[in-house]
Amino acid sequence: MDTREHIIDLAEELIRTKGYNAFSYGDIAGVLHIRNAAIHYYFPSKADLGVAVVDRELEKIAQSRVEWATLPADQQLRKVVENFYTGSRKGWICLNGSLTPDYLTLPDPLQKKVKIMCQAVLDWMTACLEKGLEDGTLQFEGTPAGRALLVMSALLSSLLLSRVLGKEVFDSMLDQLLKDIHLQNNRS
Amino acid sequence: MDTREHIIDLAEELIRTKGYNAFSYGDIAGVLHIRNAAIHYYFPSKADLGVAVVDRELEKIAQSRVEWATLPADQQLRKVVENFYTGSRKGWICLNGSLTPDYLTLPDPLQKKVKIMCQAVLDWMTACLEKGLEDGTLQFEGTPAGRALLVMSALLSSLLLSRVLGKEVFDSMLDQLLKDIHLQNNRS
DNA sequence: GTCTATATTCCGATAGAC
DNA sequence: GTCTATCGGAATATAGAC
Numbered sequence: 084m085d086t087r088e089h090i091i092d093l094a095e096e097l098i099r100t101k102g103y104n105a106f107s108y109g110d111i112a113g114v115l116h117i118r119n120a121a122i123h124y125y126f127p128s129k130a131d132l133g134v135a136v137v138d139r140e141l142e143k144i145a146q147s148r149v150e151w152a153t154l155p156a157d158q159q160l161r162k163v164v165e166n167f168y169t170g171s172r173k174g175w176i177c178l179n180g181s182l183t184p185d186y187l188t189l190p191d192p193l194q195k196k197v198k199i200m201c202q203a204v205l206d207w208m209t210a211c212l213e214k215g216l217e218d219g220t221l222q223f224e225g226t227p228a229g230r231a232l233l234v235m236s237a238l239l240s241s242l243l244l245s246r247v248l249g250k251e252v253f254d255s256m257l258d259q260l261l262k263d264i265h266l267q268n269n270r271s
Numbered sequence: 272m273d274t275r276e277h278i279i280d281l282a283e284e285l286i287r288t289k290g291y292n293a294f295s296y297g298d299i300a301g302v303l304h305i306r307n308a309a310i311h312y313y314f315p316s317k318a319d320l321g322v323a324v325v326d327r328e329l330e331k332i333a334q335s336r337v338e339w340a341t342l343p344a345d346q347q348l349r350k351v352v353e354n355f356y357t358g359s360r361k362g363w364i365c366l367n368g369s370l371t372p373d374y375l376t377l378p379d380p381l382q383k384k385v386k387i388m389c390q391a392v393l394d395w396m397t398a399c400l401e402k403g404l405e406d407g408t409l410q411f412e413g414t415p416a417g418r419a420l421l422v423m424s425a426l427l428s429s430l431l432l433s434r435v436l437g438k439e440v441f442d443s444m445l446d447q448l449l450k451d452i453h454l455q456n457n458r459s
Numbered sequence: 460g461t462c463t464a465t466a467t468t469c470c471g472a473t474a475g476a477c
Numbered sequence: 478g479t480c481t482a483t484c485g486g487a488a489t490a491t492a493g494a495c
Contacts, residue, residue, distance in 0.1 A: 102373050235428070235432075
């Protein structure tokens with residue numbers, strides 16, 4: 084059992100439910116049945132832990148891009164949407180939705196990582212929409228870059244708003260969002 | 272000079288820059304040159320202060336709806352966009368963008384207020400889009416309610432993302448967003 | 460009515476035990 | 478290499494001074 088990875092798992096969950104500034108080493112230590120100071124052995128500072136969470140997410144993004152490279156654009160997007168649907172069911176928001184509001188309070192190394200993560204998601208989304216135009220599986224108004232920002236924004240916000248206003252909001256938003264890029268929504 | 276109102280001003284700024292969990296009574300006391308404990312005279316608990324900030328915002332929303340009731344829908348929307356543009360210039364995010372990510376950590380009375388605020392913004396945006404269809408100043412795909420969620424989401428996210436990725440992102444997002452509802456963007 | 464001194468709790472981090 | 482005892486500081490909140 085990899086304690087280090089277990090700590091990152093718990094930190095990610097805490098960031099996505101309570102936020103970076105609202106969780107403590109104690110929250111993690113309680114679950115692992117060790118003292119909070121023990122976490123400092125694996126991650127000397129809280130910033131190190133935050134960076135580790137984001138770094139792992141960056142790896143997942145890079146990995147998915149490679150794995151899904153041969154799929155049609157609409158299928159790639161469907162897989163992304165699936166991840167958000169899973170988050171919605173658990174009441175988890177995405178890392179960008181949690182970390183960008185706290186951006187100005189984050190320690191410098193973590194700020195840099197968040198910036199990289201935001202850009203990585205945006206780049207991937209833009210590339211995906213471009214591909215969709217080429218392979219004919221997607222259609223939309225405007226440029227891929229401009230539309231990618233709106234898609235990313237809607238996915239991020241759907242988790243924020245549905246947690247406050249109710250789960251139906253998530254379905255309603257995704258329905259209209261996917262229609263805007265002419266992607267058939269399987270779920271509705 | 273109204274100390275109470277001054278405290279609410281500072282609290283709103285702090286929530287919109289650092290977030291609810293990252294600011295302290297000390298941040299406010301420092302500016303007012305009093306001890307942090309003095310704030311407790313005006314707002315016994317931090318939750319009371321948060322509720323006061325949201326309550327004032329709710330009043331502003333109600334007031335604007337009345338004031339702008341006779342304007343065409345596109346002009347009403349332009350005024351809302353103007354507010355977000357002002358926020359963007361100062362690096363402030365909106366109250367919903369700041370408080371919904373922290374939702375699960377907020378004290379119960381504040382949670383209730385945030386929910387009411389979210390719903391109030393959504394209701395107003397929905398009504399505005401409905402009016403736009405009637406007076407012919409707006410056109411868009413889908414229902415007013417569904418489109419309102421996407422507009423609200425884009426406005427909220429534009430402040431989050433532009434602070435991290437750069438101001439151009441704000442202009443880019445608003446450009447595409449307003450095109451989606453066939454509203455001419457004066458700024459670009 | 461307005462504010463200060465003080466109590467209490469909690470957090471992140473260091474030093475050192477095993 | 479892994480974890481615990483403990484420090485120092487900061488946060489919210491109470492009790493009471495002026």
